[in-house]
Amino acid sequence: MYxxxxxxxxxxVAPASIRxxxxxxxxxxxxxPFRLTGWESHPFTVGAWSYELGPFKGPSAKLLGKSNGSLDISQVPLLYGDDGIQGSLEEASDTNSSPALKLIFWIRPYDGWTRQLRHQCLKSPTRATDARILLEGPYGGTFPLWRYxxxxxxxxxxxxxxxxxxIQDHLLRSAEDWSSQSPEKEKTQIQDIELIWSGRQAAFFRDVAYGELKPALGREEFRASFYSTATAEAPPEDLAAIGCKIKSGRPELLSLILQRARDATNAGASLAIVVCGPVGMAREARAATHFAMxxxxxxxxxxEESFTW
Structure with missing residues (x-):
């Protein structure tokens, strides 16, 4: 959908493999596949995932994230076995079938295949289209952010x-019953987490804030600040109502990083700085971190995660 x-x-994307x-x-x-321009491959970070379940009944219905049967992964642990998801997901479903995994990617259309993908969506009145997508992966690894x-x-x-x-992993690991349901995985040590997100399209802020980020907003240990860099576009005021700070312009990374380093030191705590953005942003954050040290x-x-694949 565009x-x-x-x-x-x-x-x-609904993967065929349940493993x-x-x-x-x-x-x-x-x-x-089956495009006239040939075989193209594009790497993208998976932004979120959910599970399509059958009808719910009883107290397990609280696990539902949406009325269409989509499970909010921030509400349940992700435990897998050879037959699919185990633990509370098995208890949540009233059928014997494994929940269907759905991977979510956010793609900025530029040229080549991404532009063609946008064009395919625009040909539909709903700006949505069905297409066969092949997956190769996953690649990359998980950084143990929960230890900071x-x-x-x-x-x-x-x-x-x-x-x-x-962020969703932090919500899972901070659940009260996390240790009992996932004894092989560590409980989060995060006491304070701050998200700084800058971008041109305020509508993208709104979509993610009211979607994948909503379970985290309003929590005591989580804060989010959005920076709208489009001079002609006023920041959406409605996001402030759900716990987001909205600002115009670009974030002052040096002052932000120095303040967080100072706060962590005063609390006797470790600090992890995670960056994923354009080259200029990453360079500025890297230099500010070096200065703070x-x-x-x-x-x-x-x-730092690559943003230039």
């Missing part, structure tokens, strides 16, 4: 796809 205001294609285990930090190569007390996430545009799975703030881990 959102013209956000200028983003939301691609939802696929999506995790934060992973990316896939996407292929669309303070987290600062700095992303630009569709770089939000890198941040959302880690030279000022004596040593308990900092800098993690």
């Amino acid at each position: 959102d013209k205001e956000a200028d983003v294609v939301r691609l939802e 696929l285990r999506p995790e934060a930090g992973q990316y896939y190569f996407l292929y669309q 007390e303070f987290v600062l996430m700095i992303v630009g545009g569709t770089g939000i796809a890198f941040a959302v799975p880690y 030279r000022q004596g703030y040593q308990s900092i881990k800098y993690v």
Whole structure:
């Protein structure tokens, strides 16, 4: 589906394999076969995932994220076995069939295949289309963000796809029954997590804030600030009502990183700085982190994800 205001294609892919285990930090190569322009492959970070379930009954109905049967993964642990998801997901479904996994990618259309994908969507009155997509992956690994007390996430545009799975992973690991349902996985140590997201299309902010980010907004340990860089577009005021700070212009990364480093040091806590954005943003964040460490703030881990595939 193509959102013209956000200028983003939301691609939802239902993998054929029930053994696929999506995790934060992973990316896939996407292929669309049977195109006249030939065989193209494009790597994209998986931004989120959900599970399509059968009808619910009883107390397990609270696990539903949407009325259409889509399960909000921030509400349940992701436990897999050879036959699909185990634990509370098995208990949630009133059928014996495995829930169907759906991977979500946010794609900015530029040229080549991404532009053609937008064109395919625009030919439909609903700006949505069905297409066969082949997956190769997953590639990449998960950084143990849950081992740090303070987290600062700095992303630009569709770089939000890198941040959302880690935020959702934090929600899972902070659940009260996480240890009993997932004894092999560590409980989160995160006490404070801040998201800084800059981009041109405010509509993209709204879509993700009211969608994949909504379970995190309003939580005591989570804060989000959105920076609208489009001078002709006023930031959406309605996002402030759900716990997002909306600002115009670009974030001052040096002051933000220094403040978070100072807060973490005063609290005797470790700090992880996660960055996924354009080259200029990453360069500025890297330099600011280096400056902060030279000022004596040593308990900092800098993690940067490529944005230029």
